[in-house]
Amino acid sequence: xxxxxxxxxxxxxxxxxxxxxxxxxxxxxxxxxxxxxxxxxxxxxxxxxxxxxxxxxxxxxxxxxxxxxxxxxxxxxxxxxxxxxxxxxxxxxxxxxxxxxxxxxxxxxxxxxxxxxxxxxxxxxxxxxxxxxxxxxxxxxxxxxxxxxxxxxxxxxxxxxxxxxxxxxxxxxxxxxxxxxxxxxxxxxxxxxxxxxxxxxxxxxxxxxxxxxxxxxxxxxxxxxxxxxxxxxxxxxxxxxxxxxxxxxxxxxxxxxxxxxxxxxxxxxxxxxxxxxxxx
Amino acid sequence: xxxxxxxxxxxxxxxxxxxxxxxxxxxxxxxxxxxxxxxxxxxxxxxxxxxxxxxxxxxxxxxxxxxxxxxxxxxxxxxxxxxxxxxxxxxxxxxxxxxxxxxxxxxxxxxxxxxxxxxxxxxxxxxxxxxxxxxxxxxxxxxxxxxxxxxxxxxxxxxxxxxxxxxxxxxxxxxxxxxxxxxxxxxxxxxxxxxxxxxxxxxxxxxxxxxxxxxxxxxxxxxxxxxxxxxxxxxxxxxxxxxxxxxxxxxxxxxxxxxxxxxxxxxxxxxxxxxxxxxxxxxxxxxxxxxxxxxxxxxxxxxxxxxxxxxxxxxxxxxxxxxxxxxx
Amino acid sequence: xxxxxxxxxxxxxxxxxxxxxxxxxxxxxxxxxxxxxxxxxxxxxxxxxxxxxxxxxxxxxxxxxxxxxxxxxxxxxxxxxxxxxxxxxxxxxxxxxxxxxxxxxxxxxxxxxxxxxxxxxxxxxxxxxxxxxxxxxxxxxxxxxxxxxxxxxxxxxxxxxxxxxxxxxxxxxxxxxxxxxxxxxxxxxxxxxxxxxxxxxxxxxxxxxxxxxxxxxxxxxxxxxxxxxxxxxxxxxxxxxxxxxxxxxxxxxxxxxxxxxxxxxxxxxxxxxxxxxxxxxxxxxxxxxxxxxxxxxxxxxxxxxxxxxxxxxxxxxxxxxxxxxxxxxxxxxxxxxxxxx
Numbered sequence: 001x002x003x004x005x006x007x008x009x010x011x012x013x014x015x016x017x018x019x020x021x022x023x024x025x026x027x028x029x030x031x032x033x034x035x036x037x038x039x040x041x042x043x044x045x046x047x048x049x050x051x052x053x054x055x056x057x058x059x060x061x062x063x064x065x066x067x068x069x070x071x072x073x074x075x076x077x078x079x080x081x082x083x084x085x086x087x088x089x090x091x092x093x094x095x096x097x098x099x100x101x102x103x104x105x106x107x108x109x110x111x112x113x114x115x116x117x118x119x120x121x122x123x124x125x126x127x128x129x130x131x132x133x134x135x136x137x138x139x140x141x142x143x144x145x146x147x148x149x150x151x152x153x154x155x156x157x158x159x160x161x162x163x164x165x166x167x168x169x170x171x172x173x174x175x176x177x178x179x180x181x182x183x184x185x186x187x188x189x190x191x192x193x194x195x196x197x198x199x200x201x202x203x204x205x206x207x208x209x210x211x212x213x214x215x216x217x218x219x220x221x222x223x224x225x226x227x228x229x230x231x232x233x234x235x236x237x238x239x240x241x242x243x244x245x246x247x248x249x250x251x252x253x254x255x256x257x258x259x260x261x262x263x264x265x266x267x268x269x270x271x272x273x274x275x276x277x278x279x280x
Numbered sequence: 281x282x283x284x285x286x287x288x289x290x291x292x293x294x295x296x297x298x299x300x301x302x303x304x305x306x307x308x309x310x311x312x313x314x315x316x317x318x319x320x321x322x323x324x325x326x327x328x329x330x331x332x333x334x335x336x337x338x339x340x341x342x343x344x345x346x347x348x349x350x351x352x353x354x355x356x357x358x359x360x361x362x363x364x365x366x367x368x369x370x371x372x373x374x375x376x377x378x379x380x381x382x383x384x385x386x387x388x389x390x391x392x393x394x395x396x397x398x399x400x401x402x403x404x405x406x407x408x409x410x411x412x413x414x415x416x417x418x419x420x421x422x423x424x425x426x427x428x429x430x431x432x433x434x435x436x437x438x439x440x441x442x443x444x445x446x447x448x449x450x451x452x453x454x455x456x457x458x459x460x461x462x463x464x465x466x467x468x469x470x471x472x473x474x475x476x477x478x479x480x481x482x483x484x485x486x487x488x489x490x491x492x493x494x495x496x497x498x499x500x501x502x503x504x505x506x507x508x509x510x511x512x513x514x515x516x517x518x519x520x521x522x523x524x525x526x527x528x529x530x531x532x533x534x535x536x537x538x539x540x541x542x543x544x545x546x547x548x549x550x551x552x553x554x555x556x557x558x559x560x561x562x563x564x565x566x567x568x569x570x571x572x573x574x575x576x577x578x579x580x581x582x583x584x585x586x587x588x589x590x591x592x593x594x595x596x597x598x599x600x601x602x603x604x605x606x607x608x
Numbered sequence: 609x610x611x612x613x614x615x616x617x618x619x620x621x622x623x624x625x626x627x628x629x630x631x632x633x634x635x636x637x638x639x640x641x642x643x644x645x646x647x648x649x650x651x652x653x654x655x656x657x658x659x660x661x662x663x664x665x666x667x668x669x670x671x672x673x674x675x676x677x678x679x680x681x682x683x684x685x686x687x688x689x690x691x692x693x694x695x696x697x698x699x700x701x702x703x704x705x706x707x708x709x710x711x712x713x714x715x716x717x718x719x720x721x722x723x724x725x726x727x728x729x730x731x732x733x734x735x736x737x738x739x740x741x742x743x744x745x746x747x748x749x750x751x752x753x754x755x756x757x758x759x760x761x762x763x764x765x766x767x768x769x770x771x772x773x774x775x776x777x778x779x780x781x782x783x784x785x786x787x788x789x790x791x792x793x794x795x796x797x798x799x800x801x802x803x804x805x806x807x808x809x810x811x812x813x814x815x816x817x818x819x820x821x822x823x824x825x826x827x828x829x830x831x832x833x834x835x836x837x838x839x840x841x842x843x844x845x846x847x848x849x850x851x852x853x854x855x856x857x858x859x860x861x862x863x864x865x866x867x868x869x870x871x872x873x874x875x876x877x878x879x880x881x882x883x884x885x886x887x888x889x890x891x892x893x894x895x896x897x898x899x900x901x902x903x904x905x906x907x908x909x910x911x912x913x914x915x916x917x918x919x920x921x922x923x924x925x926x927x928x929x930x931x932x933x934x935x936x937x938x939x940x941x942x943x944x945x946x947x948x949x
Contacts, residue, residue, distance in 0.1 A: 125904055135646075244780070373856070375854070389845035
């Protein structure tokens with residue numbers, strides 16, 4: 001009987017991720033269940049500072065907004081911003097990483113120099129300045145700003161993967177068979193890279209969310225929407241810490257930790273499955 | 281003559297994705313003082329797993345479901361018999377290296393990369409004896425010389441040595457405490473031919489000098505022919521033939537042994553075609569029923585498919601387990 | 609041997625060239641970036657000065673004053689002129705006046721903040737590393753114990769929580785629930801800084817919560833990396849050989865495991881310390897701690913160019929220098945690298 005040894009980390013992480021995706025996909029429905037047809041951001045509908053109750057499982061905040069509904073909506077937006085930033089990062093990372101890794105030589109040196117330079121510049125001040133002074137800060141612009149500092153990580157890692165695959169035997173075989181560069185990339189390298197790119201994308205998303213939350217907690221977030229970081233910022237601003245209103249501040253924190261934890265567990269689980277020596 | 285090691289019904293199993301692999305499945309073997317015993321067999325026969333059992337370093341997911349390894353030794357004039365598989369790890373540590381030492385396969389990686397050679401040689405001396413550090417250090421040059429290495433090797437780090445040199449350092453370490461039994465696992469694989477010769481002859485000389493028994497495990501039949509006193513042929517987790525090397529080579533009994541010997545090219549004599557063995561090596565999760573060699577055996581009979589043959593002494597000190605020689 | 613020295617020298621030269629070039633490139637990029645950000649710090653500055661000091665509004669010579677202030681801050685002329693002027697001043701150690709605390713020069717503000725950041729981050733990072741090393745090695749060595757698995761699981765969980773979450777959590781507990789530890793500032797406001805016991809005690813008391821935030825967040829990561837390192841070492845051939853030699857477990861732990869764990873982990877520590885000057889912005893913000901992070905957060909709020917540029921430059925140089933030192937020292941420490949490269 002075949003026994004597939006799935007690392008429990010992978011399973012737990014997977015469950016967490018599916019749960020979060022479920023929350024995001026069904027957010028409108030859940031929202032309806034909690035507060036009917038109202039937008040969670042609408043101010044002044046419910047009484048202020050309600051403690052957790054059956055009607056409002058996590059209570060309400062200073063503006064009379066239901067915390068649970070707000071958290072779900074914030075989760076959605078945080079993930080969207082992260083996903084867009086992660087996607088753009090990964091695409092740039094692929095372009096740069098491939099060019100540097102596959103072509104090598106001068107292109108590699110130039111691109112690597114650029115990547116290393118950006119990695120050395122402290123990201124937070126630049127991100128803070130951009131978020132504070134860019135005129136129209138919405139989801140898209142925020143995501144673009146976040147990519148500035150997250151693409152180098154992607155690029156670096158993709159480059160080394162491409163280089164190790166490039167040097168693998170079967171690529172040389174393809175060259176002997178007179179396949180064009182493009183064919184080699186598409187048929188030999190890319191398929192082997194795909195699972196890895198998936199993990200890299202997830203990492204970029206988490207990295208972007210981390211940076212985004214940092215900015216939002218300091219008060220620099222996109223306008224018109226709510227994100228988990230912004231919820232935290234509001235909570236601190238409303239004095240939740242000194243008033244002991246845990247229900248204002250811990251739900252967004254909890255969601256963020258879930259996201260990070262889920263991705264990390266899946267990463268560790270995958271690594272352990274593909275490297276059985278680490279298992280036991 | 282009393283054997284120094286008596287291996288009885290040793291079994292080593294491990295679980296993998298395809299099921300329960302019975303890598304070593306009931307091995308009986310005796311090792312006598314001062315002899316060079318070879319263990320021959322293809323990859324996958326269980327040789328290396330068996331060695332991990334002999335030195336009691338079986339790591340999960342492998343485990344020892346049953347079996348004994350009896351050690352007969354003298355302590356303060358008394359003759360004592362101990363089952364190495366049943367004693368505690370602390371007691372086992374007492375026997376390690378002092379009585380039984382080990383030269384692993386691929387010795388390249390067996391040296392600690394961040395310690396100098398001399399420090400790695402000294403630590404085992406200090407662990408098992410009452411010598412002071414100075415005394416231990418003074419032993420190092422001689423140990424190195426005994427394996428034909430310059431004493432200045434002692435101050436080097438492992439990566440500064442060639443493969444052959446590292447191998448010889450390991451051999452020197454293995455014999456540092458004058459053990460009774462040395463187990464060498466494929467000591468010549470991964471070496472070039474010239475180093476192979478020199479390592480083998482070094483191994484031989486040093487073992488003879490300290491009167492240690494050497495268990496030499498290798499698939500290379502030529503090595504067995506040159507070096508060993510007795511040889512045991514291993515197939516599918518069991519020993520199928522064992523006897524004096526000259527006998528086994530001149531008159532091999534087991535069909536597998538015959539096939540193995542036919543695979544050695546000879547320089548002299550009539551040119552003949554090298555023969556392979558038909559069929560595929562069986563899988564440890566699914567050993568064939570009856571005699572494990574029967575699917576590939578040109579002489580197999582009905583009974584071979586049903587029952588496993590017993591080990592019979594068919595010549596002086598020459599044992600075989602095959603229905604061709606009785607036991608039906 | 610001489611050939612090796614030649615290769616090594618070649619390596620040093622290349623490394624130094626890359627070091628200086630990267631500093632130059634990073635500095636130039638950030639310089640132009642900061643100056644291109646829309647916003648009029650001078651205008652805002654003058655306005656705030658007027659509100660503070662004057663009774664009337666000077667309208668006729670306003671343009672003149674703006675020009676004079678621009679000159680003082682080095683913001684007159686086109687970007688290239690500004691760049692050259694800045695570099696010239698930089699060579700003399702002058703970063704220009706700050707906006708945050710005019711006319712205090714930027715470098716003074718920065719130098720005043722540095723000790724607090726180094727003290728807080730330096731010590732916290734080191735303690736995290738040490739805890740991570742000790743605990744990580746132990747749970748890697750005895751990985752099958754239930755306790756080991758529990759600690760490993762907790763470490764994975766904690767490693768995913770950003771520092772500032774701990775900061776928030778700690779402030780919540782200690783400021784609201786318990787009223788024990790101070791949650792703001794680096795020392796009691798009524799004390800004058802100096803080397804006396806009361807002051808030092810106050811500094812330590814105020815540093816507990818901020819450094820605890822950092823330690824709780826970072827130690828987990830070190831625990832995980834040390835543990836993974838130990839597990840991979842335990843699978844190495846030389847470890848099994850050491851066991852076959854009958855060495856005592858403690859000897860194996862000390863000479864075979866720890867020695868192989870230390871080098872990578874010390875390198876990691878050095879790299880982490882290189883990032884100190886990036887500050888712990890949000891932690892310092894939450895605790896109102898007078899380090900580089902807080903200085904920067906305020907400076908960004910008012911676009912205090914000189915402070916922003918100064919801190920950014922400091923950060924770039926620190927990271928690159930730390931990496932340079934590591935690259936140059938590593939061959940000396942790791943015998944393998946010495947001969948291999």
